[in-house]
Amino acid sequence: MRNPITALFLGFLLIAPVFAGTAADDIQVMDPWAREVPPNMTTSAGFLTMKNNGSVEHRLVGAESPATGMVELHTHINDNGVMRMRPVKDMPIPAGGTTELKPGGLHLMLMMLKKPLKAGEKMPITLIFEDGSKKEIQAEVRRFDMMMKHGKPMHMQH
Ligand SMILES: [Cu+2]
Numbered sequence: 001m002r003n004p005i006t007a008l009f010l011g012f013l014l015i016a017p018v019f020a021g022t023a024a025d026d027i028q029v030m031d032p033w034a035r036e037v038p039p040n041m042t043t044s045a046g047f048l049t050m051k052n053n054g055s056v057e058h059r060l061v062g063a064e065s066p067a068t069g070m071v072e073l074h075t076h077i078n079d080n081g082v083m084r085m086r087p088v089k090d091m092p093i094p095a096g097g098t099t100e101l102k103p104g105g106l107h108l109m110l111m112m113l114k115k116p117l118k119a120g121e122k123m124p125i126t127l128i129f130e131d132g133s134k135k136e137i138q139a140e141v142r143r144f145d146m147m148m149k150h151g152k153p154m155h156m157q158h
Pocket of ligand 1: 045074075085086107108109
């Protein structure tokens with residue numbers, strides 16, 4: 001390799017795929033939080049906003065936490081006025097776009113909690129993307145009362 005420019009160029013070609021980045025590199029997580037639950041409850045929900053800074057669509061395909069036995073990806077559907085939760089296999093995040101997990105919509109179902117979630121605590125959650133890359137986040141536990149506009153509690157049913 002006598003020409004240093006050629007050598008640099010070939011070197012760049014070898015390194016370029018590494019810089020293409022994983023889904024976890026492309027996804028920026030904003031405002032992760034989990035709902036406080038009373039000590040007798042072992043199920044809660046986690047919320048966050050995911051922004052995709054990459055040029056291809058990414059998908060959240062799973063999540064796990066040392067604080068839970070299991071985390072499922074859920075959404076809500078309105079079934080004749082009753083909000084019901086349904087598992088989803090993934091949550092797409094469009095290229096350059098955002099996907100918001102929020103009460104009444106997409107959420108992380110935090111199941112089999114190993115200890116109660118108290119407001120102010122931090123809960124580690126690992127997000128898993130379609131390429132197997134992972135991102136650990138710290139969700140802040142917050143108090144949140146699920147109320148409908150008319151002041152009636154929302155029916156939460158699986
Ligand atoms: Cu759920």
